[in-house]
Amino acid sequence: MNSVASEPALIGVDWGTSSLRAFLISADGDVIDGVSSSEGIMKVESQTFEAVLDRLISPWTVNADLPILASGMITSRNGWVETPYAEMPLGAGDLARALVPHEAMINSQIHFVTGASTEHAGGPDVMRGEETQIIGASSLGLNEGTFVMPGTHSKWVQVADGQILDFSTYMTGEIFAALKGHTILGTFMKDDAFNEEAFVMGVKAGLKGRSNLLHSLFHVRTLPLMGKIPKVATADYMSGLLVATEIAAATDDAEDLGAITIVGRNDLSDRYEIALKTA
Amino acid sequence: MNSVASEPALIGVDWGTSSLRAFLISADGDVIDGVSSSEGIMKVESQTFEAVLDRLISPWTVNADLPILASGMITSRNGWVETPYAEMPLGAGDLARALVPHEAMINSQIHFVTGASTEHAGGPDVMRGEETQIIGASSLGLNEGTFVMPGTHSKWVQVADGQILDFSTYMTGEIFAALKGHTILGTFMKDDAFNEEAFVMGVKAGLKGRSNLLHSLFHVRTLPLMGKIPKVATADYMSGLLVATEIAAATDDAEDLGAITIVGRNDLSDRYEIALKTA
Numbered sequence: 001m002n003s004v005a006s007e008p009a010l011i012g013v014d015w016g017t018s019s020l021r022a023f024l025i026s027a028d029g030d031v032i033d034g035v036s037s038s039e040g041i042m043k044v045e046s047q048t049f050e051a052v053l054d055r056l057i058s059p060w061t062v063n064a065d066l067p068i069l070a071s072g073m074i075t076s077r078n079g080w081v082e083t084p085y086a087e088m089p090l091g092a093g094d095l096a097r098a099l100v101p102h103e104a105m106i107n108s109q110i111h112f113v114t115g116a117s118t119e120h121a122g123g124p125d126v127m128r129g130e131e132t133q134i135i136g137a138s139s140l141g142l143n144e145g146t147f148v149m150p151g152t153h154s155k156w157v158q159v160a161d162g163q164i165l166d167f168s169t170y171m172t173g174e175i176f177a178a179l180k181g182h183t184i185l186g187t188f189m190k191d192d193a194f195n196e197e198a199f200v201m202g203v204k205a206g207l208k209g210r211s212n213l214l215h216s217l218f219h220v221r222t223l224p225l226m227g228k229i230p231k232v233a234t235a236d237y238m239s240g241l242l243v244a245t246e247i248a249a250a251t252d253d254a255e256d257l258g259a260i261t262i263v264g265r266n267d268l269s270d271r272y273e274i275a276l277k278t279a
Numbered sequence: 280m281n282s283v284a285s286e287p288a289l290i291g292v293d294w295g296t297s298s299l300r301a302f303l304i305s306a307d308g309d310v311i312d313g314v315s316s317s318e319g320i321m322k323v324e325s326q327t328f329e330a331v332l333d334r335l336i337s338p339w340t341v342n343a344d345l346p347i348l349a350s351g352m353i354t355s356r357n358g359w360v361e362t363p364y365a366e367m368p369l370g371a372g373d374l375a376r377a378l379v380p381h382e383a384m385i386n387s388q389i390h391f392v393t394g395a396s397t398e399h400a401g402g403p404d405v406m407r408g409e410e411t412q413i414i415g416a417s418s419l420g421l422n423e424g425t426f427v428m429p430g431t432h433s434k435w436v437q438v439a440d441g442q443i444l445d446f447s448t449y450m451t452g453e454i455f456a457a458l459k460g461h462t463i464l465g466t467f468m469k470d471d472a473f474n475e476e477a478f479v480m481g482v483k484a485g486l487k488g489r490s491n492l493l494h495s496l497f498h499v500r501t502l503p504l505m506g507k508i509p510k511v512a513t514a515d516y517m518s519g520l521l522v523a524t525e526i527a528a529a530t531d532d533a534e535d536l537g538a539i540t541i542v543g544r545n546d547l548s549d550r551y552e553i554a555l556k557t558a
Binding site: 077117121123125126153168169170172174177179181182183184185208215216217218226242249252253 | 356396400401402403404405447448449450451453454456457458460461462463464484487488491492493494495496498501502504505507521524525528529531532
């Protein structure tokens with residue numbers, strides 16, 4: 001016989017630009033079931049978000065009125081309900097008080113978790129979804145230091161006492177893709193196995209030439225042209241160059257990063273780990 | 280009656296990746312006639328360069344065996360005849376001695392002007408075509424200082440006593456196009472009239488945040504999102520940010536730039552002039 005704590009209590013939805021994940025969660029916070037889809041907000045036609053969500057989670061809601069917590073780009077201007085950004089510092093209580101409830105036609109109430117914003121000398125910075133991941137992680141004890149969230153738009157998030165103090169975005173992933181797909185630098189690139197040696201060469205070049213990306217990116221072209229790195233190594237060299245440029249800038253910016261935690265377990269976080277060790 | 284000096288003596292061809300210009304030149308060096316085409320080397324099918332050139336210049340060659348001097352990406356691996364790179368320092372005599380003659384079926388002999396290469400700590404740098412422009416300009420008295428050649432791949436060329444001493448490439452133009460066309464930063468961009476105010480804002484941000492392009496590019500997204508610059512101003516803001524990042528890096532790199540000459544007379548060189556004044 002199940003205890004009440006393991007009964008479904010909540011549905012959590014992480015709905016980003018390019019994908020969507022939903023979890024059935026118990027009162028204890030355990031994940032009972034999960035579903036994912038490539039229907040990120042940019043792929044949902046005519047903003048029919050409710051129909052998409054209903055189809056995905058109806059097996060969970062058919063017999064129960066479960067509250068839904070949704071975060072990510074689904075709360076942006078191009079999403080379902082646009083919510084304001086919460087300001088710094090930001091803790092679990094602040095995030096809970098800023099929830100935006102929304103009556104949906106499906107058999108539940110949705111609470112949208114707002115994104116977060118901060119202001120630096122150079123301009124504003126924003127995130128939607130990462131704040132929920134960080135505050136969630138802080139409830140698991142990861143509540144101090146710098147959290148690096150590699151991705152399309154990498155986030156470096158400073159946390160103390162379970163509160164988000166500040167963060168910065170680096171467009172590393174999206175710029176990598178644009179350079180690979182739409183400039184001369186992509187000419188030799190294929191989706192080969194990870195070439196760690198080339199990646200580390202790129203990392204070292206990025207750490208050294210940190211202020212000079214517009215110039216050093218040209219070496220992604222000239223090094224294979226002059227036979228100094230194999231053509232197949234160019235993608236990993238460029239990846240190292242960009243990741244190290246991000247790391248150099250982020251570590252230059254901050255006074256004290258504290259312990260650095262890389263969020264995520266995949267090829268990309270492995271690359272950040274190698275680059276951080278080299279730095 | 281024409282003097283001999285104004286008779287056609289030479290055909291000069293500047294054949295790049297995306298376009299082709301040919302000039303009929305007198306013994307005095309005056310341009311008698313000119314023709315241009317969008318048939319850059321990447322647009323010529325099956326490398327039928329000879330047929331393309333013959334069609335363009337046949338009105339000039341029908342009655343005379345004129346030598347042809349060709350420079351630019353036409354001498355690269357993807358061009359007509361690949362020539363080696365000339366090394367630094369490079370003067371008019373060096374370039375003349377390095378000419379690569381080629382017998383063409385058209386009624387002339389072609390001499391290919393080789394490109395130039397240099398080596399910095401970060402990697403090799405190369406150019407094809409710009410060396411010919413610079414050496415040509417130096418014969419007109421522009422033979423000292425730094426020559427800035429804005430474009431897809433901007434070149435900063437150091438010249439003394441009519442010799443090219445060194446140069447650096449910045450991928451500013453190609454990166455601008457890739458970011459505008461293939462990232463979220465292009466969302467609001469249209470081909471509007473030049474917004475100098477937004478451009479100068481971007482220049483100032485670029486000069487200040489010089490080491491942090493991966494981060495500061497995100498402001499091209501957040502500034503209009505937060506209503507801090509108009510959406511229509513985003514392209515010029517990003518242009519200013521990138522141009523200033525190039526200028527900051529180039530002026531940091533060099534010990535003494537001497538007089539700076541911007542090569543070219545168009546919208547882009549105007550932008551570099553504004554940015555250099557702001558810097």
